[in-house]
Amino acid sequence: MFRRLLPHTLEWLRADDGLRITDHGSRTLTAVLDLVILFAWSFAASTVLPLSSEVPLIVAVRRAEGWIVPVVVATAGNYLGACTTYWLARVAVDRTVRHPSPRAARATGLISKYGPPALVLSWVPLVGDALVALAGAAHMPFGPFSLWTLLGKAARYAVLGWLVN
Numbered sequence: 001m002f003r004r005l006l007p008h009t010l011e012w013l014r015a016d017d018g019l020r021i022t023d024h025g026s027r028t029l030t031a032v033l034d035l036v037i038l039f040a041w042s043f044a045a046s047t048v049l050p051l052s053s054e055v056p057l058i059v060a061v062r063r064a065e066g067w068i069v070p071v072v073v074a075t076a077g078n079y080l081g082a083c084t085t086y087w088l089a090r091v092a093v094d095r096t097v098r099h100p101s102p103r104a105a106r107a108t109g110l111i112s113k114y115g116p117p118a119l120v121l122s123w124v125p126l127v128g129d130a131l132v133a134l135a136g137a138a139h140m141p142f143g144p145f146s147l148w149t150l151l152g153k154a155a156r157y158a159v160l161g162w163l164v165n
Contacts, residue, residue: 034060038070039077046081046153048129053078057157058164067161074161075154082122082132082149089136108138116144120152128152 038053038060045053053074060070111118111134119135122128135145 031064034063035070035073039073042074042077043081043084046078046129046132047085048133050126052125054160057160061161061164067165071154071157071161074157075150078123078153078157079146079150082128082153083146085129085132086136086142086145089133090139093137093139108134111135111138111140116140116148119145119148120155122149123152123156 038056041051041056042053045051057070057074060073061067064070111131116135119131122131132149
């Protein structure tokens, strides 16, 4: 059944989008699954889960024979994972903290001191998760948070994708 449906429903994948898939069937399905797994893994890696999204990106770039689409997918997943952490931290602080501890006040003061550009480092393992959570806890405006977080994550994935390609 999939052999008959995929060539028609996923024809757009064969366009000039960097995937360069030339046949139908299992290669198309594999390419789609690679991107879905890459997105999910990148999303999860940007939360507090101790995962690395570099290996799935490398696999996707090698299999796709192009680096732009996998980089966009990984960036989107990683950014949305960071947004989840940001909003969870923001809501958690609003609902649970009436008077922040001196340690929490100092941490949010640091992210406020360095401001949104510090989020360019949101891709750094462990440190980036903490920066994102602090930005949410400090009620950093979402626009600047998004800009700097996307910039940092996209730059990292673009460099890695380009090097692997």
